[in-house]
Amino acid sequence: MATGTYRAVMCEKISASASEGIEATVLRELPRKAQLGDQEVRISARAASLNFPELLMMQNKYQYKPKLPFVLCTEGAGVVAETGSKVSGLSVGDKVFYATMGGCAAEELVLPAQMCIKMPDTLSFSQGASFHMGYMTGYHGLVTRGRLKAGEWLLVTGAGGGMGSMAVELGKAVGAKAGRPGPTAAVRTHSVEHTWAMLSSVAGALIGAVVGWALASLQKTARPARPQDYPEFQGLAALQKSLWTETSKETALQDGAKNRERLRAAKVLGKAWPVQMHCRGADLSGKAPTSGKLLHFIRHGQGFHNSLNDFCKVYHVKAKPYNIPEVFDPPLTEIGRLQAKVLQSRARETKAELVVVSPMSRALMTSNIAFAHCIGHIPFIAHESCKEKSHGNSCDYRRSASDAKQDFPNVDFSLIPEEDPLLSTLHMESDLEVAERAYDFMLWIRNRSETEIVVSTHSAWLFSLFNAVLKCDDPALSEWFLLKLASAAPFRHLRPRFRASDHSDQVIAAASSDDKLEMCKKLGADYVVNYSKQKLKDAVGEITKGEFCDVIYDPVGGEIFDQCVRCVTPKGYARLLVVGFASGTIPKFGINMALIKGFDLVGVRSGAQLGLELRGPCRQQRAARWVRGGVVSG
Structure with a gap:
C-alpha cells in the first residue's frame, strides 16, 4: 500500500495571458493513492508536454474548464511502477505514454491500464510525452x-x-x-x-430450422455439449470430399478474381505503401539462397463455422451460418484438428524461432497442434494485426485475452488488448483497414530479431496480405490458400524483402x-x-x-x-x-x-x-x- 506524497505542477488561479499563467504555476505536494483498482496502473512519470489547450485552460478560454486548482498537462510518458491485480499486457518496468484531460505534470499518476500504450524503443520519454x-x-x-x-x-x-x-x-x-x-x-x-453491421438473429433461426443444435439453442432446451455430437453432423467428414472437386477449385479461383476486382475498385489493389514488401516462395531444399527472413504461413484448420457452412451448402440451405451466436470465436472441428496434426511432420522440418498466431481460437489450436514440439522451447505470441477480417459475423470476433490464456497458457497475449477492439461496436472492416493491419504486421515482423518465423492466421487476411500488401514474384502465391482451404490447413514458405517505396x-x-x-x-x-x-x-x-x-x-x-x-x-x-x-x-x-x-x-x-x-x-x-x-x- 502506497504512502507519502508526490509533487505536481498546478494552476491555482485564472490568468489574463498564457505567459502570466505559466509564471503563476506552483509546485505542490499531493497525497499518493494508497490502493490501486484492479485495472489501474501506477506510473512513475518521466516527461510531460505543455500544449496549447493547457495555455487556454489557464485563461479559462478552453471548452473544457477544469476546477481550480488543477494539475497541468494532458499527456506524458513514464515507467509502470505498480499494476492492479487484473491488469494484463503491462508489467512493472514497461515504458508507456498516455493522454488524459489533465494531471500529467506530476511525478506520479494512477491511470486505467487501457489508457497506457507501450512506448516504442525508438522514442525518448520527451517524444512519447508529445505523441498523442x-x-x-x-x-x-x-x-x-x-x-x-x-x-x-x-x-x-x-x-x-x-x-x-x-x-x-x-x-x-x-x-x-x-x-x-x-x-x-x-x-x-x-x-x-468505416461501415457498421449488427449481428442477425434471423440467420440463426433459419439455420435452426435445419440444424438440431441451433434450433435447441433458440428454444433454450438442453443440447449436447458439442455441436458435432448431433446426428446431423455425423459423417460430415465424408461430405467434405464432395465439396472439393475440380469445379469447386475453379469456383474458388473465380471468387478470388472477384475479390481482387473489389480490392481494385476500393483502390487497395496496387496501393503504394511507404515501405515496399516483395516476397518469393522459399526453397527449403538448401539449393536456394538462405539470407534474410524465412516466414511460414499457415491458414487454420477447419473451424466449426466452416463445417456448418459446408453443411448448408450440401443441403442447399439458404442461411447465414457465420452469423449466429453459437459460432462466436469457434474452435476447430475434429477434421480441423486432424488437418493441423498432418502438418506436424512438415513443422518438424522447420527451424522456427518464433510462432506468431492470431488470437482467435481456431488459429491458436492450429499452431499449438502443428507445432506442439516447439511449446516450451520458442515463444508463441498472439498478435491482433493478423486476426481474421471482421465481416460483422459472430465468427469474426474473439473472446477475451484472459479467457484464451486459460486454454493456451504457452501463448504470450501481452501485445493484444483484453477485449476484441471491434466487438463492442460490431465494426465491419473495410478492405483497406485489413490491408493496413497486414502492412503493420509485416513491419513488426521486419523488426523482429528472429529469422525464421511461423504465422498462424486466416484466409481473408492472407488474401489481403498477398494481393494488397506483398508484391509476389510468383503470381501463384496469391492463389495457394484458395486452392487448399477445404482439403487441409495450408502451409507456405516465403522470403520477404523490404525497401523504401518509390511510389x-x-x-x-x-x-x-x-x-x-x-x-x-x-x-x-x-x-x-x-x-x-x-x-x-x-x-x-x-x-x-x-x-x-x-x-x-x-x-x-x-x-x-x-x-x-x-x-x-x-x-x-x-x-x-x-x-x-x-x-x-x-x-x-x-x-x-x-x-x-x-x-x-x-x-x-x-x-x-x-x-x-x-x-x-x-x-x-x-x-x-x-x-x-x-x-x-x-
Whole structure:
C-alpha cells in the first residue's frame, strides 16, 4: 500500500495571458493513492508536454474548464511502477505514454491500464510525452472525421508546427499524396471507410430450422455439449470430399478474381505503401539462397463455422451460418484438428524461432497442434494485426485475452488488448483497414530479431496480405490458400524483402518560413509552399492543376482559415477540418461559401478520441506500430 506524497505542477488561479499563467504555476505536494483498482496502473512519470489547450485552460478560454486548482498537462510518458491485480499486457518496468484531460505534470499518476500504450524503443520519454496530441489528433481528424478517400487532395495549414507536421507525416503513413504550401500541406490519400453491421438473429433461426443444435439453442432446451455430437453432423467428414472437386477449385479461383476486382475498385489493389514488401516462395531444399527472413504461413484448420457452412451448402440451405451466436470465436472441428496434426511432420522440418498466431481460437489450436514440439522451447505470441477480417459475423470476433490464456497458457497475449477492439461496436472492416493491419504486421515482423518465423492466421487476411500488401514474384502465391482451404490447413514458405517505396504519391505542405518547409521535406513532403511569399490559393491551384482540395486540415485559424476556404474544391463533397486556432484569432467567414462550394465544416476536438473507449487505444497502438516500423518518426 502506497504512502507519502508526490509533487505536481498546478494552476491555482485564472490568468489574463498564457505567459502570466505559466509564471503563476506552483509546485505542490499531493497525497499518493494508497490502493490501486484492479485495472489501474501506477506510473512513475518521466516527461510531460505543455500544449496549447493547457495555455487556454489557464485563461479559462478552453471548452473544457477544469476546477481550480488543477494539475497541468494532458499527456506524458513514464515507467509502470505498480499494476492492479487484473491488469494484463503491462508489467512493472514497461515504458508507456498516455493522454488524459489533465494531471500529467506530476511525478506520479494512477491511470486505467487501457489508457497506457507501450512506448516504442525508438522514442525518448520527451517524444512519447508529445505523441498523442499531434499524432492522435491528426489520425482522429484525417481518418475518423475527415473520411479521407482514394485520390483526394488534403491541405494542411501550419505544416511547420507540431500539429501540422504530424498531420503531413500521417498523410504519408497512410499512403498519401501531399504537399506543403508554407505551413500548409496537401495530401492525396487512399480511402479509409468505416461501415457498421449488427449481428442477425434471423440467420440463426433459419439455420435452426435445419440444424438440431441451433434450433435447441433458440428454444433454450438442453443440447449436447458439442455441436458435432448431433446426428446431423455425423459423417460430415465424408461430405467434405464432395465439396472439393475440380469445379469447386475453379469456383474458388473465380471468387478470388472477384475479390481482387473489389480490392481494385476500393483502390487497395496496387496501393503504394511507404515501405515496399516483395516476397518469393522459399526453397527449403538448401539449393536456394538462405539470407534474410524465412516466414511460414499457415491458414487454420477447419473451424466449426466452416463445417456448418459446408453443411448448408450440401443441403442447399439458404442461411447465414457465420452469423449466429453459437459460432462466436469457434474452435476447430475434429477434421480441423486432424488437418493441423498432418502438418506436424512438415513443422518438424522447420527451424522456427518464433510462432506468431492470431488470437482467435481456431488459429491458436492450429499452431499449438502443428507445432506442439516447439511449446516450451520458442515463444508463441498472439498478435491482433493478423486476426481474421471482421465481416460483422459472430465468427469474426474473439473472446477475451484472459479467457484464451486459460486454454493456451504457452501463448504470450501481452501485445493484444483484453477485449476484441471491434466487438463492442460490431465494426465491419473495410478492405483497406485489413490491408493496413497486414502492412503493420509485416513491419513488426521486419523488426523482429528472429529469422525464421511461423504465422498462424486466416484466409481473408492472407488474401489481403498477398494481393494488397506483398508484391509476389510468383503470381501463384496469391492463389495457394484458395486452392487448399477445404482439403487441409495450408502451409507456405516465403522470403520477404523490404525497401523504401518509390511510389508517385505526393505530399504538399504549407508553412510560413523556409526553415519549416525544409523540415517538412525531411518528413516526406514532395511539394512545399511558403504562404508568406505567395497566395495559398494560387499555389494550391497550381499544384493540384486546378482541382483544389477535398480535405483541408487547419490548426492555425485566423487569416489562414479564410485562405483555406478558397482552396476548397468546388465539387461539392469537400471537408474543411477545424483543428485549432494557433494564430490566436477565431476566424469568421461568409457562410455563403459553404453553400456555393458545398463543403462540410467539421470540428476536430483533440480530446474527443479519449472517450472512444477501446477504439482509442487501438488507434494509439496502430500509431505506435507506425513508429516502430519507421513509417512516422514520432
